[in-house]
Amino acid sequence: MLLGRILDEKFASLYRAGKIHGGVFIGRGQEALSVAVGQSLRKGDIFAPLIRDQAGRLAFGESAVDAARTYLGSVLGPMRGRDGNVHRGRPKEGYLPMISHLGAMIPVVNGMLLARRFKGVTGVVGATCLGEGGTSTGAFHEGLNQAAVEKLPLVLIVANNQYAYSTPSARQFACRSLVDRAAGYGVEGHSLDGTDLTACLETVGEAVANARAGRGPQLVVARLLRLCGHGEHDDAGYVDLKLKQSTMGRDCLKVAEEYLLQQNWVERETLVVWRNEATQKVEEAVAKAQREPTPDPYKENWCALASRHLVEGHGADTPEPEDT
Numbered sequence: 443m444l445l446g447r448i449l450d451e452k453f454a455s456l457y458r459a460g461k462i463h464g465g466v467f468i469g470r471g472q473e474a475l476s477v478a479v480g481q482s483l484r485k486g487d488i489f490a491p492l493i494r495d496q497a498g499r500l501a502f503g504e505s506a507v508d509a510a511r512t513y514l515g516s517v518l519g520p521m522r523g524r525d526g527n528v529h530r531g532r533p534k535e536g537y538l539p540m541i542s543h544l545g546a547m548i549p550v551v552n553g554m555l556l557a558r559r560f561k562g563v564t565g566v567v568g569a570t571c572l573g574e575g576g577t578s579t580g581a582f583h584e585g586l587n588q589a590a591v592e593k594l595p596l597v598l599i600v601a602n603n604q605y606a607y608s609t610p611s612a613r614q615f616a617c618r619s620l621v622d623r624a625a626g627y628g629v630e631g632h633s634l635d636g637t638d639l640t641a642c643l644e645t646v647g648e649a650v651a652n653a654r655a656g657r658g659p660q661l662v663v664a665r666l667l668r669l670c671g672h673g674e675h676d677d678a679g680y681v682d683l684k685l686k687q688s689t690m691g692r693d694c695l696k697v698a699e700e701y702l703l704q705q706n707w708v709e710r711e712t713l714v715v716w717r718n719e720a721t722q723k724v725e726e727a728v729a730k731a732q733r734e735p736t737p738d739p740y741k742e743n744w745c746a747l748a749s750r751h752l753v754e755g756h757g758a759d760t761p762e763p764e765d766t
Contacts, residue, residue, distance in 0.1 A: 443473040443639070443695050445720045446497030449506055452724050453513055457674045462513050464526040469494030471637075471669030472601050474694035477501045478642035479569055479599055482650040488554050488568035490538040490547040492601065493528045494668075495571055502537060506723055510731035523737040524744060544576030548585025548598065555594045567653045569597040574663075575606025577620055586659065590627045595653035597660045599646070601636060603668035604690065608680045624661040636664030637690065639698040667691045 450468035457466040469476055472494045480501025483489055489502045496509065511519030512530040520530050521539070531539035536554075540547060551568040558566050576582055577600060589596040600620055604611050617623065624631025630652060634645040642664065649660035667690040671678040685691055702708045 443477050443497050443698060444716055445506065445723065446473050446477065446500050447695055448717070448720045448724050449500070449509060449727075450496050452728055453509075454674050456513070456728070462526070463515070466513070466674040467493040467528060467672070468670055468674070469496050471667055471694060472603065473497040474639040474642045474698060475599065475601055475636045475646070475664045475666065476571070478639070478646040479571060479597075481643065482647045483567060483569055486536065486566055488536040488538065488551055488566065490551050490568075490570035491528075491540055492571035492573065492599075493540065493542070494601070498571070499537075503535070504537065506727035507730055510724075510727045511734065514728070514731045514734075515736045516731045516734040517737050518734050519731070522744075524742075543579075543581070544572050545579040545581035545585065547572070548581060548596070549588065551596060552585055552589050552592070552594055555589075555596060556592065559594075565654060567595045567597060567650050569599060569650065571599040571601065573606060574600055574602040574604075574611060574620055575609065575614055576600075577623065578606075578614055586623075586627050586629065586661070589659040590629050593656075593658040595656070595658070597646075597649050597653050597662065600661070600663045602663055602665055604666075604685055605668060605672075605681065607672045607676075610682070619663065621661060621663040627659075627661075629659040629661055630657065632660065632662045634662070634664050635689070636666030637692040637694040637697055639694060640701065665690055666694070669693060 446469060450470065453462065453466045454468055456462045476495045476498035479495070480489065480498035483502055489498070491498050499509065500506065508520055508530070512521055512525075513527055515523040515526060517523045520532055529539050529541065531537045533539070538547065538550065547570045551570045555566065555568045572582070586598060602611065602620060606614055619633060621631040621633040630649070632645050632649050634641045636642060646662055649662050653660050667681075667685055668678070669691070699713055703710065
């Protein structure tokens with residue numbers, strides 16, 4: 443959580459300094475839920491993160507320098523400097539590059555889970571995250587229905603952060619709680635306080651364990667508040683003050699730190715040491731990425747299709763492109 447928060451803050455700082463092209467989308471207020479997802483998965487699982495899942499990406503195994511490389515356009519990054527910010531991943535390792543069409547990663551994860559079933563691979567879980575706004579899309583309903591029919595080990599995480607960009611929840615859906623939609627598809631539903639790290643670890647961990655045990659898709663809905671704008675270009679002036687002052691407006695990182703102190707598991711001095719260590723790690727990662735080369739358009743050999751021979755102008759004997 444701490445490393446994800448500091449890394450996000452560094453990217454926001456670089457954006458304001460004009461060092462990053464494109465948008466920066468940070469996960470302030472959602473780190474407890476995010477890190478619980480990455481922490482609950484294991485090697486061989488599939489993870490399709492949301493734009494605010496920096497903490498979850500790190501917990502799933504992404505390095506800070508890979509994140510920095512993507513934002514700063516380094517040719518050594520997972521996307522080789524061709525695509526910025528959150529559209530990064532390593533598909534061979536089950537870590538999928540997200541796309542901005544909300545809900546669209548559900549059928550992608552379903553397809554990967556089905557492929558593993560056809561190959562006889564067992565014990566794999568696929569998790570994907572989206573905001574509550576994504577639950578109104580056709581992809582969400584079709585994807586969840588397909589997963590339920592096929593009894594896929596899908597864990598669908600919904601961060602109900604109260605706003606789909608600037609549209610409040612009351613204008614997005616009319617049901618009492620989004621978790622009620624689980625029953626409509628015949629899947630298990632879980633509801634939790636997304637500002638409480640302990641609750642996130644327990645509930646998400648239980649959902650992942652259920653899916654791995656063959657109990658089919660799991661829908662997890664977390665109540666929280668996005669403590670920032672949709673992106674760094676957005677001042678979030680539309681957020682209701684009452685929400686900010688409610689328990690949903692708590693900073694999950696501070697809540698977790700206070701819990702550690704109350705349990706006498708750490709001293710305040712230790713928290714300072716952890717923050718300093720995380721800050722140093724982030725500074726080193728960014729400095730490294732800034733020293734690395736950016737793509738040379740005259741040497742690029744990238745292909746939009748996995749099968750290069752299908753591209754007009756390329757011969758059938760042209761070597762396949764390298765995976766990203």
